[in-house]
Amino acid sequence: MKKLAPSSPRGVGIGLRLEHHDVILETTRRIDWLEIVPENFVETGGQPRELLRTCAKRWQVIGHGVSTNLGGRGPLNVDYIQGLKRLLDEIDAPYYTDHLCYASIDGVAYHDLLPLPYTDEAVHHCAARIRELSDRLERPVAVENISYYATMPGSSMTHGSFVRAVCESADCGLLLDVNNVYVNACNHRGDASEWLHALPLERTMQMHIAGHILEGERIIDNHGEPICDGVWSLFREALGVTGRVPVLLEWDTNIPSLDRVLDEADAARAIYDEVLGPDAGSDAA
């Protein structure tokens, strides 16, 4: 398994979002680290790229992609991955994360995170592509357990078994998205704690927590609401197993003020410290 690099972030980070570009450098509140969506920065210039350079001098920055299409058909997009590597080198990111899913088919991009059938073929297919991505980026890769609203036809194993098999076959890390575990358990009528422990938690390199919204009988993973009690509880349970891994508060739609996001990050940090004890190395302002 790929071990966390010594330079990995610590504590609770937030996403660098366009809505906060004007204020993030001014805040005196605690931000432990930042996560970016690299697709917003690869092959771009101007103010966003300039801000990223400045942020990377002040905070550790991790790239969390949405379009490397790890489960997709056809070769990986090598041109994009070369640009991604240049970006990750520039911000000195110790590892890279993306989603265990597909996002395009035969060149058509759906701009969503789409579940695969949970089969042995898909396990080997994804694992080979994760290894190739890690080699091309020259850094460890962790994959996120996605939220999914339908089990795909042909599936022969559970979501948790699939994620475990891929991570073990690829020898990669897990980006444990606690909100996704909660959303999946609710939508598929399961027990959230059981769904959590079915994942390869011992491979957790990083964690995500976020809010969601109820639409009819379905919970939508929209990252646009405050975190609910059920996710906080599951976060607490997950920390007890994973120990001290970097945690990222995601707030990507209905984005409120930076202060409101940081209030939520503070709440996460309080739980983090309560479960694991204060981390002397994570008190970067």
Place this chain on the structure above:
Amino acid sequence: MSLDAFFDAMAPMLSGRTDAGTVVNAIGPSDSGAESLGFYNELIRRNHAKLLGDIFIHLHGLMERESPGTWETLIAGYRLAHPAAHWDPNLYAEHFSSYLREQREAGAALHPIYEELADFAFVRQRAFFGNQTEGDAYEQRIFVRQYTHPLSDYLPELHHNPDAPIPAARPQVVIVYRHARDHSLHNLLPTAAGLAAVARRQGMTQLPPMFASLREEDIAAADQALVERGLFTERTS
């Protein structure tokens, strides 16, 4: 069922061309039911509608005002005609202007300012995010456009007043650019000498006949003025 068969069955549904029932007929049922399987078509529809709505926020508002319901019809048609083909979601909007023009030319009751506003919004976004190249070559932060309506006046007017009437046609050449030093976004109505200076900067050594009457010193002065406006940096060659 192979992964290839899975992708073959899913692709048309995810593009909005078939429904979940067709997928089930091809590769079998989902344990979650056809409605949940089909929800992915709806999710992608929402994503792409949001992408267009965010980039074309003023155009969307104007269309809703002038011809309610048209926007939804157009973005549904655009999804089928121009599937997203780039990892950068913002580039999904790239062909929307030409799509609007094609629809108008095919008989749809669309005001020509719509397609121009779409192009204007798209190039403003590209100019803001575009990669900055070194030297005097073509730059992705600079766009020169000729519109039949005075968009550089109308867009800010529409921003402050959603009821602002559509202006009469009045041709306008506009340069949309990101400031070379402070990265702010600007529109500039260039002089003929300014346009010639831009053409020179972007590698055109032989200027078109329309610039024949310009003196070299006028072009040089215009170039210097554009440096001061932040369109260019000082010449490197």
